[in-house]
Amino acid sequence: MTAQTEAHAPDLLYSEAEEDLRSAVRSLLADRADAPKVLASIESDTPYDQRLWDSLASGIGAAGLLVPEKLGGQGASHREAAVVIEELGRSVAPAPYLTSSVVATEVLLALVTDDGPAGELLAGLAAGRKVAVLALPFATAPADSARALTGTLDRTVTGVADAVAADVLLVPTGEGLYAVETGGDGVGVQPLVALDLTRPLAAVTLSGATGTRLAEAGPAAAAVTRGLLAGAGLLASEQLGVAEWCLTETVRYTRERHQFNRPVGSFQSLKHRMAQLWLEVVSARAAARNAADALAAGSPDAPLAVAVAQAYCSTVAVHAAEECVQLHGGIGMTWEHPAHLYLKRAKADSIAYGSAGRHRDAVAELVELEAP
Amino acid sequence: MSATIDAQQVRRLARELLAAHPPATTGRTAFLEARFDAGLAWVHYPVGLGGLDAPRSLQPVVDAELAAAGAPDNDPRRIGIGLGMAAPTILGFGTDEQKKRFLRPLWVGEEVWCQLFSEPGAGSDLAALATRAVRDEDGSGDWVVDGQKVWTSSAHVARWAILIARTDPDVPKHRGISYFICDMTDPGVEVRPLRQITGEAEFNEVFLTGVRIPDSRRLGPVGDGWKVAQTTLMNERVSIGGARIPREGGMIGTVAKTWREQPALRTHDLHRRLLTLWVEAEVARLTGERLRQQLVAGQPGPEGSGMKLAFARLNQEISGLEVELLGDEGLLYSDWTLRRPELVDFTGRDAGYRYLRSKGNSIEGGTSEVLLNIVAERVLGLPVEPRNDKDAAWKDLAR
Numbered sequence: 001m002t003a004q005t006e007a008h009a010p011d012l013l014y015s016e017a018e019e020d021l022r023s024a025v026r027s028l029l030a031d032r033a034d035a036p037k038v039l040a041s042i043e044s045d046t047p048y049d050q051r052l053w054d055s056l057a058s059g060i061g062a063a064g065l066l067v068p069e070k071l072g073g074q075g076a077s078h079r080e081a082a083v084v085i086e087e088l089g090r091s092v093a094p095a096p097y098l099t100s101s102v103v104a105t106e107v108l109l110a111l112v113t114d115d116g117p118a119g120e121l122l123a124g125l126a127a128g129r130k131v132a133v134l135a136l137p138f139a140t141a142p143a144d145s146a147r148a149l150t151g152t153l154d155r156t157v158t159g160v161a162d163a164v165a166a167d168v169l170l171v172p173t174g175e176g177l178y179a180v181e182t183g184g185d186g187v188g189v190q191p192l193v194a195l196d197l198t199r200p201l202a203a204v205t206l207s208g209a210t211g212t213r214l215a216e217a218g219p220a221a222a223a224v225t226r227g228l229l230a231g232a233g234l235l236a237s238e239q240l241g242v243a244e245w246c247l248t249e250t251v252r253y254t255r256e257r258h259q260f261n262r263p264v265g266s267f268q269s270l271k272h273r274m275a276q277l278w279l280e281v282v283s284a285r286a287a288a289r290n291a292a293d294a295l296a297a298g299s300p301d302a303p304l305a306v307a308v309a310q311a312y313c314s315t316v317a318v319h320a321a322e323e324c325v326q327l328h329g330g331i332g333m334t335w336e337h338p339a340h341l342y343l344k345r346a347k348a349d350s351i352a353y354g355s356a357g358r359h360r361d362a363v364a365e366l367v368e369l370e371a372p
Numbered sequence: 373m374s375a376t377i378d379a380q381q382v383r384r385l386a387r388e389l390l391a392a393h394p395p396a397t398t399g400r401t402a403f404l405e406a407r408f409d410a411g412l413a414w415v416h417y418p419v420g421l422g423g424l425d426a427p428r429s430l431q432p433v434v435d436a437e438l439a440a441a442g443a444p445d446n447d448p449r450r451i452g453i454g455l456g457m458a459a460p461t462i463l464g465f466g467t468d469e470q471k472k473r474f475l476r477p478l479w480v481g482e483e484v485w486c487q488l489f490s491e492p493g494a495g496s497d498l499a500a501l502a503t504r505a506v507r508d509e510d511g512s513g514d515w516v517v518d519g520q521k522v523w524t525s526s527a528h529v530a531r532w533a534i535l536i537a538r539t540d541p542d543v544p545k546h547r548g549i550s551y552f553i554c555d556m557t558d559p560g561v562e563v564r565p566l567r568q569i570t571g572e573a574e575f576n577e578v579f580l581t582g583v584r585i586p587d588s589r590r591l592g593p594v595g596d597g598w599k600v601a602q603t604t605l606m607n608e609r610v611s612i613g614g615a616r617i618p619r620e621g622g623m624i625g626t627v628a629k630t631w632r633e634q635p636a637l638r639t640h641d642l643h644r645r646l647l648t649l650w651v652e653a654e655v656a657r658l659t660g661e662r663l664r665q666q667l668v669a670g671q672p673g674p675e676g677s678g679m680k681l682a683f684a685r686l687n688q689e690i691s692g693l694e695v696e697l698l699g700d701e702g703l704l705y706s707d708w709t710l711r712r713p714e715l716v717d718f719t720g721r722d723a724g725y726r727y728l729r730s731k732g733n734s735i736e737g738g739t740s741e742v743l744l745n746i747v748a749e750r751v752l753g754l755p756v757e758p759r760n761d762k763d764a765a766w767k768d769l770a771r
């Protein structure tokens with residue numbers, strides 16, 4: 001592929017149906033997962049709210065968006081899933097949506113056959129009955145997936161996102177991809193103390209565990225790549241949601257907070273920083289929509305669209321969260337104010353599924369801008 | 373009526389135009405005049421004024437059809453101020469007579485326009501302008517204009533100018549301004565080249581001494597010129613094309629090409645910066661594309677004000693990188709002789725020129741600082757600056 005060709009004319013807007021879905025998800029999250037609730041649940045050591053997950057996954061039907069109807073899903077696409085993820089980013093509610101309903105679901109979609117075991121598991125995920133996660137470090141970039149298929153089922157994998165919430169682990173090995181029940185013998189899921197309080201990480205230890213083989217090494221590698229590509233692509237929408245919340249709250253706060261007998265938001269040095277952030281958020285939206293649309297269309301442009309979106313949106317989310325903390329002054333440094341939840345999410349997201357630099361390397365390869 | 377016109381119909385009209393005036397045998401001006409008369413100049417303009425009252429989104433259909441047939445175009449880069457600023461203002465505020473007189477030669481490119489807005493003492497604070505227009509006492513109703521304008525692009529090739537001048541110094545500055553169409557060939561109009569950072573003189577100083585402007589060339593009511601100027605300025609900032617820009621379509625394409633063709637120039641530091649800018653340029657392209665889709669879908673968003681900011685910064689960073697990438701060659705400059713170009717041609721010149729000229733991108737048409745103020749106040753709703761110039765009469769303000 002050359003840099004000039006663009007295989008697919010993208011639709012970068014939101015459809016009416018997508019806006020309806022957004023409203024449904026947003027009101028659910030406003031009701032069940034506002035910032036004080038998120039903070040309280042994190043401190044109570046029960047980060048995941050099962051009732052919230054049930055409402056989101058099966059009530060709204062969000063878990064099955066990527067799954068065709070004949071396989072038990074909603075038959076929608078990455079465009080709709082991206083809208084759900086934007087809202088999840090805006091609320092930083094802990095929910096295994098990106099990891100299970102997107103990444104694990106995409107892996108299984110690549111492997112599903114008429115009579116294979118992947119189909120049944122997929123239907124369970126789509127219905128919100130089960131949660132599955134790919135047993136790879138959260139930092140794994142799509143370009144590294146082939147390298148992840150090594151070793152045996154006996155292994156320890158650290159930094160697996162949402163493993164604590166999972167019923168099933170999808171474990172890549174040298175012989176292929178296995179589905180391993182987390183409740184089974186020889187499976188340990190050890191919670192880790194994570195930087196991002198709202199997306200729990202765990203170390204997964206398998207010793208003598210058994211699993212169902214879903215695919216041999218070749219197809220497994222392609223499936224894992226597909227899963228990670230979708231994960232990285234839709235993570236951009238989460239980063240957009242995080243950045244939007246940060247900007248909106250910062251504007252709201254600085255309009256109200258008075259110092260020197262003026263709203264602090266009337267100081268030009270602050271106004272310009274927020275205006276700059278607005279421009280970044282607007283641009284991040286175009287990049288994130290482009291990635292979601294390219295994934296939805298199965299476009300050959302998708303790897304580039306995803307790499308561009310990740311390289312751009314990671315930085316925007318971190319910048320927005322850092323500005324949010326700074327422009328809130330002392331309050332921004334307190335545990336009570338939710339700004340830190342967004343900063344932690346944004347910073348962790350900038351590593352998840354590959355850093356911005358890793359994605360820029362991918363861009364270089366895809367558009368033939370070779371390194372020296 | 374607009375509701376009944378669709379893509380198929382404009383395509384048919386374009387084909388009829390091509391059949392009646394084959395580009396191969398028709399002169400450039402004659403073809404463009406026929407195109408204007410067929411309503412295919414700017415399809416969203418009224419019938420009789422170069423348009424069809426059709427949706428703006430049909431313009432690309434016409435453009436593509438005509439371009440494919442090798443039809444001549446009206447060189448939009450050369451007549452950018454006329455097309456982008458004078459025309460929408462005349463359409464919005466002009467009398468029928470003014471519209472009939474000015475729009476056709478403007479669009480055809482026979483008459484070039486310039487913008488006499490900025491003054492030595494009034495740039496960002498444009499409403500502070502001091503050029504005076506006084507009604508002649510001789511009963512003609514003519515206005516007599518005295519003052520100095522500056523940084524006027526294309527004044528040396530322009531036939532007409534949009535001009536704002538103060539008609540009442542005793543009221544607050546925004547209220548005492550009127551808007552005129554100035555004949556650049558009239559006695560008392562003196563254009564002097566103003567050499568710029570690139571060595572050439574793309575803009576000018578314009579001295580106006582006792583210039584007589586008939587009242588029939590006023591646009592909008594006396595004293596309401598600020599409102600008219602707002603339309604001009606908004607169109608200036610949002611003048612965003614209907615055409616889709618291809619990937620690597622802007623200045624990044626030039627740099628990427630050099631990178632691919634000259635491996636010897638590559639370093640790790642330049643690679644890192646090139647990729648960051650490549651991604652940013654691609655995202656800016658997508659953001660522009662999203663804005664275009666919003667406009668076509670009839671939901672104009674505030675993104676337009678942001679695009680100028682983004683492109684200014686990107687052009688500057690990319691052209692800066694390009695000079696460094698070229699190394700030895702980057703140390704050279706094509707030509708410092710004072711030239712008076714008809715248009716700004718970024719891509720046709722060398723890297724040093726691009727680097728220097730792009731510095732104007734964050735100044736011309738409103739500085740980036742002023743645009744950030746606009747985004748902050750009008751898009752984000754942040755409090756406006758405390759001001760002490762709103763209620764005082766213009767003549768009492770510090771200058």
Ligand SMILES: Cc1cc2nc3c(=O)[nH]c(=O)nc-3n(C[C@H](O)[C@H](O)[C@H](O)COP(=O)(O)OP(=O)(O)OC[C@H]3O[C@@H](n4cnc5c(N)ncnc54)[C@H](O)[C@@H]3O)c2cc1C
Binds near residue numbers: 497740741
């Ligand atoms: C290449 C080029 C072509 C041009 N062509 C034309 C033309 O054809 N016709 C025409 O009328 N004009 C033209 N201009 C003039 C242009 O519109 C003005 O230069 C511009 O509006 C800025 O005004 P100024 O130069 O007086 O700068 P100033 O207003 O003096 O600004 C000086 C500095 O102060 C900053 N500043 C000013 N006000 C504020 C504020 N409120 N908040 C924060 N910062 C502020 C500015 O951003 C700038 O950095 C052209 C300019 C250039 C560079």
